[in-house]
Amino acid sequence: MIPAFEEPRIGVYVCDCGTNIASKLHVPEVVDYASTLPNVTIAKEYKYMCADPGQLMIKKDIREHNLNRVVVASCSPHLHESTFRKATLDGGQNPYLFHMANIREHVSWVTSDIDDATNKAKAIVSGAVYRVAYHESLEPQKVDVRPEVLVVGGGIAGITAALTIGNSGKKVYLVEKESTLGGHMAKFDKTFPTLDCASCILTPKMTSVKNHPNIEIITFAEVSEVSGFVGNFHIKVKKRPRYVIEDECIGCYACVEQCVYKVPKFLSEFDEGIGLRKPVYIPFPQAVPNYAVIDPETCIEFKSNKCKKTCVTACNEVAGRDAIDFNQKEEIIELDAGAIIVSTGFKAFNPDVMPQYGHTRYENVYTSLEVERLVNSAGPTGGEVILKDGSKPESVGIIHCVGSRDKNHNKWCSKVCCMYSLKLAHLIKERTGAEVYNFYIDMRTPGKGYEEFYEKLLEEGTHFIRGKVAEVTDWAITPQEEGKLVIRAEDTLIGTVRRIPVDMVVLAVGLEPGKDAGDIRRIFNMSCSEEGWFLERHPKLAPVSTFTDGVFIAGACQGPKDIPESVAQAQAASAEAMCLIDKGFIELEPNVAVIDETRCSGCHVCLGLCPYTAITYNKEKEVAVINEALCKGCGTCVGACPSKAINQRLFRDEQIFAELEGLLLV
Amino acid sequence: MNNYLYYPGCSLKGTGIQYEKSLLACLKALDINVEELPDWNCCGATSYMSVNEKSAFGMAARNISIAEREGKDVLAPCSACYMVLNKAVHYANEYPDLKCSLKKAMNAVNMDFDGNKQEIIHPLHMMVYQYGLENIEAKVTNPLKGMKIFPYYGCLIARPQARYDDATYPVSMDMLMGTLGADVVDHTLKTRCCGGTITGTISEVGLRMVYILLKEAKKKGAEAIATICPLCQFNLEAYQKKVEKVYNEKFDIPVLYFTQLLGLALGLDEKCLGFGHQIISPRKLLTKNQPL
Numbered sequence: 023m024i025p026a027f028e029e030p031r032i033g034v035y036v037c038d039c040g041t042n043i044a045s046k047l048h049v050p051e052v053v054d055y056a057s058t059l060p061n062v063t064i065a066k067e068y069k070y071m072c073a074d075p076g077q078l079m080i081k082k083d084i085r086e087h088n089l090n091r092v093v094v095a096s097c098s099p100h101l102h103e104s105t106f107r108k109a110t111l112d113g114g115q116n117p118y119l120f121h122m123a124n125i126r127e128h129v130s131w132v133t134s135d136i137d138d139a140t141n142k143a144k145a146i147v148s149g150a151v152y153r154v155a156y157h158e159s160l161e162p163q164k165v166d167v168r169p170e171v172l173v174v175g176g177g178i179a180g181i182t183a184a185l186t187i188g189n190s191g192k193k194v195y196l197v198e199k200e201s202t203l204g205g206h207m208a209k210f211d212k213t214f215p216t217l218d219c220a221s222c223i224l225t226p227k228m229t230s231v232k233n234h235p236n237i238e239i240i241t242f243a244e245v246s247e248v249s250g251f252v253g254n255f256h257i258k259v260k261k262r263p264r265y266v267i268e269d270e271c272i273g274c275y276a277c278v279e280q281c282v283y284k285v286p287k288f289l290s291e292f293d294e295g296i297g298l299r300k301p302v303y304i305p306f307p308q309a310v311p312n313y314a315v316i317d318p319e320t321c322i323e324f325k326s327n328k329c330k331k332t333c334v335t336a337c338n339e340v341a342g343r344d345a346i347d348f349n350q351k352e353e354i355i356e357l358d359a360g361a362i363i364v365s366t367g368f369k370a371f372n373p374d375v376m377p378q379y380g381h382t383r384y385e386n387v388y389t390s391l392e393v394e395r396l397v398n399s400a401g402p403t404g405g406e407v408i409l410k411d412g413s414k415p416e417s418v419g420i421i422h423c424v425g426s427r428d429k430n431h432n433k434w435c436s437k438v439c440c441m442y443s444l445k446l447a448h449l450i451k452e453r454t455g456a457e458v459y460n461f462y463i464d465m466r467t468p469g470k471g472y473e474e475f476y477e478k479l480l481e482e483g484t485h486f487i488r489g490k491v492a493e494v495t496d497w498a499i500t501p502q503e504e505g506k507l508v509i510r511a512e513d514t515l516i517g518t519v520r521r522i523p524v525d526m527v528v529l530a531v532g533l534e535p536g537k538d539a540g541d542i543r544r545i546f547n548m549s550c551s552e553e554g555w556f557l558e559r560h561p562k563l564a565p566v567s568t569f570t571d572g573v574f575i576a577g578a579c580q581g582p583k584d585i586p587e588s589v590a591q592a593q594a595a596s597a598e599a600m601c602l603i604d605k606g607f608i609e610l611e612p613n614v615a616v617i618d619e620t621r622c623s624g625c626h627v628c629l630g631l632c633p634y635t636a637i638t639y640n641k642e643k644e645v646a647v648i649n650e651a652l653c654k655g656c657g658t659c660v661g662a663c664p665s666k667a668i669n670q671r672l673f674r675d676e677q678i679f680a681e682l683e684g685l686l687l688v
Numbered sequence: 689m690n691n692y693l694y695y696p697g698c699s700l701k702g703t704g705i706q707y708e709k710s711l712l713a714c715l716k717a718l719d720i721n722v723e724e725l726p727d728w729n730c731c732g733a734t735s736y737m738s739v740n741e742k743s744a745f746g747m748a749a750r751n752i753s754i755a756e757r758e759g760k761d762v763l764a765p766c767s768a769c770y771m772v773l774n775k776a777v778h779y780a781n782e783y784p785d786l787k788c789s790l791k792k793a794m795n796a797v798n799m800d801f802d803g804n805k806q807e808i809i810h811p812l813h814m815m816v817y818q819y820g821l822e823n824i825e826a827k828v829t830n831p832l833k834g835m836k837i838f839p840y841y842g843c844l845i846a847r848p849q850a851r852y853d854d855a856t857y858p859v860s861m862d863m864l865m866g867t868l869g870a871d872v873v874d875h876t877l878k879t880r881c882c883g884g885t886i887t888g889t890i891s892e893v894g895l896r897m898v899y900i901l902l903k904e905a906k907k908k909g910a911e912a913i914a915t916i917c918p919l920c921q922f923n924l925e926a927y928q929k930k931v932e933k934v935y936n937e938k939f940d941i942p943v944l945y946f947t948q949l950l951g952l953a954l955g956l957d958e959k960c961l962g963f964g965h966q967i968i969s970p971r972k973l974l975t976k977n978q979p980l
Contacts, residue, residue, distance in 0.1 A: 377856065383874065495876035496875075496876065499900075
């Protein structure tokens with residue numbers, strides 16, 4: 023078992039991790055055992071190996087005992103591998119001559135019997151000692167990082183990220199799926215808990231983005247492909263035709279006013295279907311960019327080719343422009359960027375899958391987003407809260423947790439609904455004087471000024487009934503209920519079933535991952551949680567990084583979030599992206615796969631298997647070639663190669679076999 | 689496909705005889721082959737289930753075993769049978785111990801029990817989701833034009849197993865009645881309790897349940913209530929006179945099985961649809977039914 027290249031002199035350090043490891047297994051026994059293993063020069067126990075004295079011990083021992091290999095048995099390599107590699111380097115050895123044995127997550131935290139745990143720790147340490155003897159010096163590869171950042175999604179998170187990075191002097195591409203920036207926030211009237219006007223605080227930001235010399239806005243567009251790697255992403259963006267030439271359009275509304283449809287006739291997407299628009303429209307007055315859009319589904323010209331095209335005439339004559347182009351085609355825009363921030367937001371829960379709440383069956387049952395448009399002064403009713411027949415509601419019920427905290431639908435708490443329900447309750451009461459009933463499971467108002475806002479609502483005389491609503495029905499028992507919507511719910515505080523007749527029902531729908539979150543995840547090679555939210559690298563310590571280097575996440579695409587949280591995350595993601603770009607280069611982990619060209623038969627098996635498209639085929643040499651910058655060291659090709667031509671550094675066969683031998687010895 | 693075993697259970701041979709007559713007539717008209725489950729026994733419903741659950745499962749399992757042996761899916765028109773047979777399958781799959789006992793019991797009489805081989809389906813769901821509404825529509829000769837029908841599902845068809853329909857707001861019968869040309873009444877009491885067996889034990893509670901349903905049907909202008917369960921049908925029809933007396937309100941709403949209405953639309957002879965067994969005469973309604 024003696025490797026050919028040099029006589030290994032191994033130092034083994036077993037960490038107590040305070041009591042995390044020491045209380046669950048016999049550390050001295052593991053140390054004694056380690057000292058008997060081949061090539062082990064010294065074996066030591068220490069309370070906290072990651073503390074400065076622990077690291078110092080490694081450095082000192084390397085020099086004093088001429089160590090050329092180091093094993094630390096402690097926690098997960100995710101946490102401290104880089105710490106100990108650095109200590110090994112500082113001691114004068116190549117950092118890859120170090121190996122970490124995880125006896126905390128893999129042993130002490132999961133094994134209850136102290137003797138079993140001790141034996142398991144011995145085996146893992148033994149494996150590490152046998153393996154590290156075969157480690158070799160490796161050098162990380164240095165790669166330049168491009169200075170541009172791509173931000174995907176132009177809601178409040180994307181806008182914030184774009185501005186933060188743009189203000190630092192870096193080039194930003196901001197890609198938005200819809201025809202305007204603003205996302206969900208642009209649809210809101212007021213924001214909780216301060217009740218400041220959403221558009222008053224959002225539109226200045228949108229305008230800044232528009233006028234920013236460093237930000238290039240690409241709307242009506244989606245990222246369709248990302249290739250390359252951290253620092254050097256190559257991105258393809260698919261831009262849908264809006265049938266209006268952006269450089270020509272001045273957003274004057276002449277085309278909208280002169281459209282052959284004299285009055286708006288089609289459901290407005292921006293107004294959540296409660297307002298109407300024409301086939302040519304601008305979603306809202308402060309849209310950025312302020313260009314008209316033509317919807318080919320409803321425009322007569324697209325259907326019959328026989329429209330009088332009064333919009334074109336208006337554009338030419340009123341605006342003196344020639345912006346309308348019915349022949350516009352989809353185009354592909356190619357971009358290069360060093361880092362990517364994904365802020366694609368959320369989708370509101372669709373309550374139509376809960377027929378018991380009667381959305382779409384009863385015309386006065388609204389979702390909260392629909393009510394946001396109803397209370398918005400720029401909305402279809404000019405901010406008046408009215409029923410479908412035009413009258414003012416005298417009583418309104420707000421049903422919390424629709425689709426959230428519900429085993430049949432989404433089990434998570436959507437976090438923002440309690441607060442936005444309070445906001446809507448306040449606005450509805452203010453505008454109509456109606457009695458407002460909130461039906462809640464638990465009131466969740468943690469946040470600065472949030473509980474105080476709840477208190478304010480209680481003082482305003484809004485009713486709060488604790489209980490999950492069973493149904494909204496037009497089934498009347500008493501004469502007072504006739505013609506009303508009856509909300510049936512168990513009031514768990516007084517222990518009885520209540521029937522509250524109201525004129526209007528608001529469903530506080532929860533938040534869920536966006537409709538195309540699955541596609542976005544695949545395009546950017548991110549992971550997602552069970553529910554479909556994009557997964558952060560660490561829930562506490564790396565909340566905006568992903569498992570793909572150079573790709574960061576911000577806002578509600580990572581989980582339900584309100585505006586302040588989305589903004590904070592966007593700024594955090596910006597800092598991470600700038601950190602990467604400002605350094606100018608990155609060092610890539612050298613534990614990648616390498617091809618022995620003399621053994622490669624050019625069979626192509628590895629090409630199709632590589633999840634990172636890191637392998638290409640060299641026709642001249644008739645061999646496969648691995649791009650080390652793209653390779654993530656997953657080992658798939660190594661296992662698949664029928665000629666054993668591929669090896670992975672730090673996971674070479676002899677290293678793995680040695681580790682197995684060590685493990686099985688105990 | 690189009691080959692089922694018909695499991696009548698006790699009701700369809702007794703109080704629900706018009707359900708059996710109309711169901712079999714409709715199946716024949718739709719060219720769906722059925723034969724009666726040979727040597728069937730009690731499904732194990734309510735009274736048995738609450739006394740001795742395991743034996744009740746045993747009774748259900750025997751019926752299922754026969755179907756498995758015959759290799760055909762089971763049509764269970766009575767909602768209680770439908771629920772109990774499906775419950776037995778569900779429990780057997782959930783609790784391996786129970787499955788083992790049921791298997792042993794069946795083995796003792798030279799039978800076998802698997803639980804996953806054959807589906808137990810309600811004829812309503814079979815017609816709507818397997819046979820297909822478009823195929824039914826093609827056979828409609830006397831559409832139920834102008835008939836205001838109040839579809840009432842009762843509790844058991846969608847609970848606890850909401851396999852085909854939403855548990856609180858099922859739509860399959862609404863769709864079927866719509867296909868037959870009826871004017872379908874939308875309401876929210878579709879799966880509300882009919883009174884179940886409480887009408888017989890604590891009658892003031894049970895009668896109130898029936899009253900709530902009849903009142904809503906009347907308010908919405910229904911000319912007939914369409915049911916899919918013999919107990920629902922019985923409660924709503926047989927106690928109607930009593931409810932009228934107690935609550936001092938006139939209803940006179942015929943309570944029909946969905947198969948009787950289907951039969952009408954398919955142009956079948958009224959006689960074979962069992963209208964003679966109704967307590968509340970549907971005569972007024974029947975005169976509306978005319979060929980196209």
